[in-house]
Amino acid sequence: MSEPRVFFPGSTIGVMGGGQLGRMFAIAARRMGYRVHTFSPDEDTPTGQLADREVAARYDDEAAVRDFARGVDVLTFEFENIPVQTVEWAAECCVVRPSAKVLHVCQHRLREKEFLDQAGVPLPGFQAVGSAGDLAAAVAELGLPAVLKTAAFGYDGKGQRKIAPGDNLVEAWAPFAGTGAVLEQFVRFEKEVSVLVARGVDGRTATYPVCENVHRNHILDVTIVPANIAPAAAERACALAVRIAEQLDLVGLLAVEMFLLADGGILINELAPRPHNSGHFSFDASATSQFEQQLRAVCGLPLGNTDSLCPSAMVNLLGDVWAGGEPDWAAVLAMPDVKLHLYGKAEPRAGRKMGHLVAFGATTEEAAARALAARSALKA
Ligand SMILES: Nc1ncnc2c1ncn2[C@@H]1O[C@H](COP(=O)(O)OP(=O)(O)OP(=O)(O)O)[C@@H](O)[C@H]1O
Ligand SMILES: [Mg+2]
Structure with a gap:
């Protein structure tokens, strides 16, 4: 077998997808002297605004995909719902990392759960559901x-429905008809945490400190780092993430969302083979950001130091922050321990991720208090 290829500064990285994760990746890559091209169906995307070249074409436009891939040295993605066929076309024209196989597993909830189950990783009980009859059987089991979840294309809690005793299962199934779905046990977790793990072409791995996540309306709201959990639980969480990255034979970055139980047990919720919202703290508060780490992994470079520089907290800025008019930027910019990130999206729709704030503190409590105060100040 030939040695895995290494791509040094001056190389061109292709990013499939045009969102904020690609935007921050582009910032990290361009800072280190790489060129960035991005491909998505849209124009003037968050990633495109920061890229050297933006291609707006459909993911099923084979000629456009091949042409794009021929123009880059290595291709990665910032969003896992890229059709596998698209990535396979690209892989005939350039190096693709992570592989189409990783994408295939992680873009489909049922395949992902079956993969995790076979890997011996603990996860909530689940059943595949394709009809109202299946749903009744899965509920009995x-x-x-x-929680009923669509198998494909879910994000930010879209395509999910909690099912409680007494609910009419035929009605509950109706919006899912025609799609594959998974029924999952509802987990009474103590905390939600996530672990970011990178794995290089040489198989070396690096994990970040565990993130503690609070969701609101199924969307990530606040992350504090390091998580306020027992050191033994943090160690187990990181070991699980490494095991999953190894089993996937990943080259790249992976976020592993987990439920931490009151008895100290851990169940895996889901995987994202790319930078993750909960890892945004790392852009400001880590020796190496998750975006630089993704770059290092996909370029075949040694992984960077994942230590935090100080305790930190991240809060998302959804479109709701704009409900009362233009946010009060001056108020936040006057806070010396708060970093403002905006994604360049024109329309602040409710629930849409528009940006985030990262705050530093002597403790995570102090950092979280600053981040929340800063977000409130924006709306004042
Ligand atoms: N089985 C469950 N038990 C309890 N809570 C759950 C369960 N599944 C999901 N949730 C809650 O809903 C949130 C979103 O679920 P999930 O991570 O599956 O969604 P998603 O739509 O794929 O979102 P994203 O990709 O943005 O993380 C979880 O972080 C958790 O707070
Ligand atoms: Mg999730």
């Missing part, structure tokens, strides 16, 4: 409450 798993019990209630439970």
Whole structure:
């Protein structure tokens, strides 16, 4: 077998997808002297605004995909719902990392759960559901409450429904008809945490300190780092993430979302083979950001130091922050321990991720208090 290829500064990286994760990746890559091209169906995307070249074409436009891939040295993605066929076309024209196989597993909830189950990783009980009859059988098997989730294209809690005792299962199934779905046991978790792990072409791995995440309306709201959990739980969480990255034979960055139980047990919720919202703290508060780490991994470079520089907290800025008019930027910019990130999206729709704030502190409590105060100040 030939040695894996290494791509040094001056090389061109292709990014499939045009969102904020690609935007921050582009910032990290261009800072280190790489060129960045991005491909998505849209124009003037968050990534495109920071890229050397933006291609707006459909993911099923084979000629456009091949042409794009021929113009880059290595291709990665910032969003896992890229059709696998698209990535396979690209892989005939350039190096693709992570592989189409990783994408294939992680873009489909049922495949992902079956993969994790086979890997011996603990996860909530689940059943595949393709009809109202399947749903009734799955409820009988798993019990209630439970959560019904579409198998593909879910994000920020879209395509999910909690099912409680007494609910009409035929009605509950109706919006899912025609799609594959998974029923999952409802987990009474103590905390939600996530682990970012990178794995290089040489198989070396590096994990970040565990992130503690609070969701609101199924969307990530606040992350504090390091998580306020027992050191033994943090160690187990990181070991699980490394094991999953190894089993996937990943080259790149992976976020592993987990439920931490009151008895100290951990169940895996889901995987994202790319930078993750919960890792945004790292842009400001880590020796190496998750975006630089993704770059290092996909370029075949040694991984960077994942230590935090100080305790930190991240809060998302959804379109709701704009509900009362233009946010009060001056108020936040006057806070010396708060960093403002905006994604260059024109329309602040409710629930849309428009940006985030990262705050530093002597403790995570102080950092979280600053981040929340800063977000409130924006709306004042
Ligand atoms: N089985 C479950 N038990 C309890 N809470 C759950 C369960 N599944 C999901 N949730 C809650 O809903 C949130 C979103 O679920 P999930 O991570 O599956 O969604 P998603 O739509 O894929 O979102 P994203 O990709 O943005 O993380 C979880 O972080 C958790 O707070
Ligand atoms: Mg999730």
